[in-house]
Amino acid sequence: MTEKNIIQLQGVEKRFGNFTAVSDLNLDLREGEFFSLLGPSGCGKTTALRMIAGFQEPSAGKVFIDGEDMEGIPANSRPTNMVFQSYAIFPHLNVGNNVAYGLRNRGIAKSEIDQRVTEALEMVELGGLQERGATELSGGQRQRVALARALVMRPKVLLLDEPLSALDKKLREQMQFEMRHLQQELGITFVMVTHDQYEAMTMSDRIGVMFDGRLVQVDEPPTLYAKPCNRNIASFIGEMNFLPAHVTEENGKGLTVTTPCFGILDIEKNPNVAQTGRDIEIGIRPEQLEISREKPEDYDGTVQGKVRDVAFYGENVHYHVQVDGVEKPIAASVPNYFHTVDHRPGDPIWLGVQSTSIIDLGQNTIKS
């Protein structure tokens, strides 16, 4: 990854009639990074990708690729290539001709085309399948052909529109690693659109989260998980317990807050939060909570409750604990170390939390 910005979006907006799909999008993508645009369906992420590809012109703002203003430059003249959600494998061409399609548009010598197609297919582990018909391919193979067909063009940026959504779970997980390796080997900038937070987190260097046409936060996956800038992102990425809290003291990087169940805690201020005040909201990830029969020692905050539901996931167990003073049960997850489920619904139980794992989410936007 270099410091050079390969894509710059400046104040990009897209309107369809009265509907604004993307508004005031500002984003710099570094050369060689794997960037994901993450968000629920209809948040404008695909529209943003299509404006980079050139399938849609922004209603306002500018798109720069490698320093060049892309205004008026159609998709067929941009240094980008796309992997489509449906893969869009040409059904009337075999694998070799699918991959060679773009190279033939460039008037490259046949021997070079053949060589580059062979290399591209080997790269996606489909070596020797040139003659295979497009309709005889499995889902995973179609995905690989789509990748090879785009990468053979040696684009400056590869755009991927929900590239794994059509695959089953096992294959999807395998392809996540393969695509990540491929991207790192080639050093090409990948921009992926996805609604799957796990996909985005496992593959990306950085993630941009979009809601309602707006880019809300851009960060590396661990930062995004640990320091989400608001409640929406906190609940969209991973699981989160939300609690109201009252700020009694504020000093530099820290806050002293009173919580309804864990007492008084000194927590870290979240620099990503835009709006804050006296009444804030805090978040606790389920895996950060300790759960035990006895009152846990050495925890900054503890509370007693009653187990309401138990959900066994295999790799871990989720307990929903009803606590006095909190309406919604608090979720706590425990790794399944010993293949046992230690607590039953109705059991009295203690929860413990360290103040360093509590996330400041800024001003409480939920009406109490």
Place this chain on the structure above:
Amino acid sequence: MKRPNGLAVYAFLYLVFLYLPVLFLPLFSFNDGTIVAFPIKGWTLEWYRQLAGQETLIQALMNSFLVGFVASLLATSMGLFAARAYVRYRFRGKKASEGLVMLPLVIPGIIVASSMLVLFISIGIKPSLTAVALGHTFLALPFSVSIMKSAFDDFDPSLEEAAFDLGSGVIETFRRVTLPIVAPGIVASLLVTFTVSFDEFVLAFFLSGNQPTLPVYIWSQIRFPAKLPNTLALGSLLLLASVALLVVAEYFRRRSTKSTI
């Protein structure tokens, strides 16, 4: 064996009433006699043999081929573009225009024929094969539009985007991607519209002037009892050709809806 129920009997009778009269045509075309009545006098291929020598018949056949060729080509190319627009885009007046295109299916042929005659004469096109071909294009358009629409329905729009993304221009994309993928639909449309034109009588009767198409020729021959067996033989051949064409067209239509998974 399962006992036939009421509906099965109904369906059987329905098919008999529908197709029995049609089957009389080939049956009597092999009858060794000029009177079309039972009992069959004997079997002969004479009527078929005589067809080969009739020059006016051959001429009418050629006229029909020419008209069918032109009409199917015109209707299919217009249908191709119209169908792509109907399936891909939303635009003002789309529903109205789709309805208008289908109108020839429901307007009585005699109305279409007489108004076309008036129209063509007023703009200087005399009754001729040209007039028939234009009229048949109009009649065949609904068929080609609906066949091409079903071909485009199953056509993933990102295929065209992918071609464009890989550097093709608009025309190049159409030639290398769109056309090959909808090709089975185009073949189906050509065959069906050709059949529509080939069998059409009313419009051809009004517009053909002194260049009769085959159906018009057959109608003129049917008035002479001695020629009747010849006409039956000709009709049987046409029946066979039409069925064959439609079977082939249906094969291509099904292939076109299967080709883009």
